[in-house]
Amino acid sequence: MAPVSSTTQAAPGGAKIRGKTLQENIAGWTFVGPAMIVLVGFLIIPLFFAAYFSMTDWDGIAPLNRGIRTEENPQGAYAFDGLSNYSRILFEEGRRQENFFVALKNTINYAIVVVPTQTVIALTLAFIVNQRWLKGKGFFRTAFYFPSITSSVVISLIFMWMFSTGGLVNSMIRTLFPSYSPVTWLDNPDGLFHLVLNAVGVDPSRDVLRICDPATFQLLGCEIGSVRVWDWLSGPSVTMTTIMILAIWTTIGTMMVIYLAALQNIPGQVYEAATVDGCSRLQLFRFITVPLLRPTTFFVITVGLIGSLQVFDQVYVMTSGGPANTTLTVAYLVYRSAFRDAQMGLAAATAIVLFIIIFVFTQVQRRITKEV
Amino acid sequence: MAATTIETVGQTSGASRLLRRLLAALGMTFLILFALVEIVPFVFTIANSFKCLPAINAGPWAFIPTSGFVECRDPATGSAIAASELTNGTTFRPSLEGYQTVVAENLPRWFLNSVIFAIAITILRLITDSLAGYALARIKFPGNRLIFFIILGTLMIPGVVLIIPRFLILKQLGLLNTYQGLIIPLAADAFGIFLMKQFFESIPKELEEAAEVDGANRFVTFFRIILPITTPALTALTIFSFQGQWNNFLDVLIIVGTDPNLWTLTLGLANLQGAGGETLIWNVFLAGAVITTLPMAIIFFSFQRYFVEGVSYSGLAGQ
Numbered sequence: 032m033a034p035v036s037s038t039t040q041a042a043p044g045g046a047k048i049r050g051k052t053l054q055e056n057i058a059g060w061t062f063v064g065p066a067m068i069v070l071v072g073f074l075i076i077p078l079f080f081a082a083y084f085s086m087t088d089w090d091g092i093a094p095l096n097r098g099i100r101t102e103e104n105p106q107g108a109y110a111f112d113g114l115s116n117y118s119r120i121l122f123e124e125g126r127r128q129e130n131f132f133v134a135l136k137n138t139i140n141y142a143i144v145v146v147p148t149q150t151v152i153a154l155t156l157a158f159i160v161n162q163r164w165l166k167g168k169g170f171f172r173t174a175f176y177f178p179s180i181t182s183s184v185v186i187s188l189i190f191m192w193m194f195s196t197g198g199l200v201n202s203m204i205r206t207l208f209p210s211y212s213p214v215t216w217l218d219n220p221d222g223l224f225h226l227v228l229n230a231v232g233v234d235p236s237r238d239v240l241r242i243c244d245p246a247t248f249q250l251l252g253c254e255i256g257s258v259r260v261w262d263w264l265s266g267p268s269v270t271m272t273t274i275m276i277l278a279i280w281t282t283i284g285t286m287m288v289i290y291l292a293a294l295q296n297i298p299g300q301v302y303e304a305a306t307v308d309g310c311s312r313l314q315l316f317r318f319i320t321v322p323l324l325r326p327t328t329f330f331v332i333t334v335g336l337i338g339s340l341q342v343f344d345q346v347y348v349m350t351s352g353g354p355a356n357t358t359l360t361v362a363y364l365v366y367r368s369a370f371r372d373a374q375m376g377l378a379a380a381t382a383i384v385l386f387i388i389i390f391v392f393t394q395v396q397r398r399i400t401k402e403v
Numbered sequence: 404m405a406a407t408t409i410e411t412v413g414q415t416s417g418a419s420r421l422l423r424r425l426l427a428a429l430g431m432t433f434l435i436l437f438a439l440v441e442i443v444p445f446v447f448t449i450a451n452s453f454k455c456l457p458a459i460n461a462g463p464w465a466f467i468p469t470s471g472f473v474e475c476r477d478p479a480t481g482s483a484i485a486a487s488e489l490t491n492g493t494t495f496r497p498s499l500e501g502y503q504t505v506v507a508e509n510l511p512r513w514f515l516n517s518v519i520f521a522i523a524i525t526i527l528r529l530i531t532d533s534l535a536g537y538a539l540a541r542i543k544f545p546g547n548r549l550i551f552f553i554i555l556g557t558l559m560i561p562g563v564v565l566i567i568p569r570f571l572i573l574k575q576l577g578l579l580n581t582y583q584g585l586i587i588p589l590a591a592d593a594f595g596i597f598l599m600k601q602f603f604e605s606i607p608k609e610l611e612e613a614a615e616v617d618g619a620n621r622f623v624t625f626f627r628i629i630l631p632i633t634t635p636a637l638t639a640l641t642i643f644s645f646q647g648q649w650n651n652f653l654d655v656l657i658i659v660g661t662d663p664n665l666w667t668l669t670l671g672l673a674n675l676q677g678a679g680g681e682t683l684i685w686n687v688f689l690a691g692a693v694i695t696t697l698p699m700a701i702i703f704f705s706f707q708r709y710f711v712e713g714v715s716y717s718g719l720a721g722q
Contacts, residue, residue: 056544058542058622059542059543059547062542062621062625063534063538063550065535066531066532067535067553069588070553073572073588075553075557076572078560078568080571081571159430159433162427172711175441177441178441180646180699180700182669182695183652184673184695185692187673188672188688192451192685193444202464280441285714289715292715340561343563370657375571379567379568382568385561389561
């Protein structure tokens with residue numbers, strides 16, 4: 032931060048050094064100026080703005096120049112009510128809390144399925160494409176990567192069509208299994224575990240799932256965060272699963288390309304040395320490839336996790352959060368509260384809670400990946 | 404396991420060779436299966452975008468066109484032509500109805516807006532990101548480290564969290580539903596600054612030192628000496644930025660969502676769903692999807708190397 036020592040040594044006179052340093056300072060600030068104006072003006076300052084409004088009941092519509100609503104100024108645009116938005120989302124039983132925890136449950140389900148699945152598939156594909164015997168590497172790389180350059184809205188529309196009742200997916204299954212009765216993929220709120228129970232003859236709509244009696248350990252009907260334990264556990268709905276398939280389908284290409292680059296970065300001598308030491312192919316993969324790919328895996332999982340916790344576009348285009356709120360994600364809830372329910376203050380609070388959740392998740396994930 | 408050790412000596416036992424062949428076949432099957440899963444949706448999107456609506460619902464897998472373009476409605480009676488006359492499950496009679504309808508839904512305007520936004524933002528980012536990246540890489544000035552950490556911090560803020568703050572500030576500035584409102588907030592990005600900074604750090608310092616000896620100041624050095632050799636990084640930045648903005652949905656929705664004249668392709672497409680009333684007009688959606696994807700596809704196939712290098716690089720650098 033202080034004037035650089037090397038310039039000090041090189042320059043002959045004191046005045047010249049000062050002139051030079053000044054010139055460097057001016058150049059430095061001029062160069063970073065435009066970018067900093069944009070980032071501070073439209074990213075950092077607005078964030079404080081949002082933190083402030085998360086503590087108000089502003090509806091997002093009333094003109095802000097009317098000021099704060101008080102007894103003297105009953106026409107004010109908003110009232111300041113401290114942390115009550117946060118409390119309504121997190122702690123007070125009711126519809127706000129239910130919406131938030133349902134969205135949180137859906138988002139976590141989504142991340143738990145999507146992140147590991149796409150990582151494992153991407154690694155497997157990259158590993159096969161990296162084999163020396165494989166011909167047409169370029170073709171496979173293009174085929175897998177192409178979906179990544181397409182817009183999420185386009186892919187959502189294509190998937191809506193493919194998974195529609197008479198779409199590609201159902202008609203293909205019907206060709207293979209004539210007895211198949213078409214699933215309404217995009218309008219099916221049943222959880223996957225719920226369907227599994229159905230299949231083995233247990234009717235999940237039975238009363239046992241509604242009972243809350245801690246004394247006899249019948250807890251499935253108890254509510255945690257205004258959401259029944261059974262709803263926490265019944266798994267992603269069929270419709271949510273469709274969105275997960277979409278996400279995995281889109282992302283594996285990018286992750287495969289990243290893995291492939293990392294695999295090609297591992298020097299061949301490492302493998303040669305290990306082979307000479309008597310490692311089998313399986314051992315090579317387990318003890319050389321996987322450990323050397325750890326930084327890449329860390330990167331891929333972090334990017335995947337951050338993306339999964341923010342899923343929005345697909346929900347907006349395909350389901351608007353339905354059916355029965357089973358595809359309502361936290362990001363979509365932020366949008367819905369702000370722009371449909373006219374609850375800008377509440378939406379800002381939800382957004383900040385989401386920020387904290389993403390931060391905590393990535394930190395926890397960082398610890399876990401570093402230790403394994 | 405013992406079998407593979409023998410391999411290094413040059414002798415491969417029959418069982419091990421068989422196992423390797425089997426594994427290779429298995430791997431190949433896996434690969435081809437996934438490649439099909441990735442490609443098939445696009446192929447059938449194109450095929451179905453050229454069908455009349457009844458033909459899409461009756462035979463989504465039909466992919467061989469059998470005639471010239473037909474009308475979907477009988478010109479005499481105005482009633483829709485029956486699906487059985489349009490497709491037999493394998494072949495279909497193509498139609499331009501989807502494309503005609505989506506163009507009539509104001510698609511040319513969305514296309515123009517997408518072009519304006521993506522190009523304006525990309526050009527501005529090339530300037531702001533490379534200037535900032537250079538300053539952070541090479542110029543020592545007070546606040547250099549602080550600014551670096553601020554930018555690093557902004558990378559951690561998830562995009563979704565920013566929709567409310569951005570909306571608030573743009574509303575206050577009266578920039579909602581304007582071209583400037585969408586362009587200015589996106590005119591610089593932390594990722595681009597990092598990309599440029601990394602690149603500038605890899606350039607040998609001697610170049611600048613020579614220019615300095617000749618009496619050139621920072622500005623002259625940057626524009627005359629440094630920028631001309633920065634083409635690879637600028638190309639990567641151009642591609643990332645253009646792709647990101649061409650496909651951008653969230654910012655467009657929040658900032659210009661209520662003025663249909665400023666909609667881009669993504670927002671226009673997303674709002675097409677209401678256009679058919681109760682019926683989902685798949686041929687129109689799919690035609691819109693094809694038109695939206697086509698420019699990116701052309702760019703991708705022309706500059707494929709840069710795409711792949713860019714992603715690989717961000718993956719390796721991200722560690």
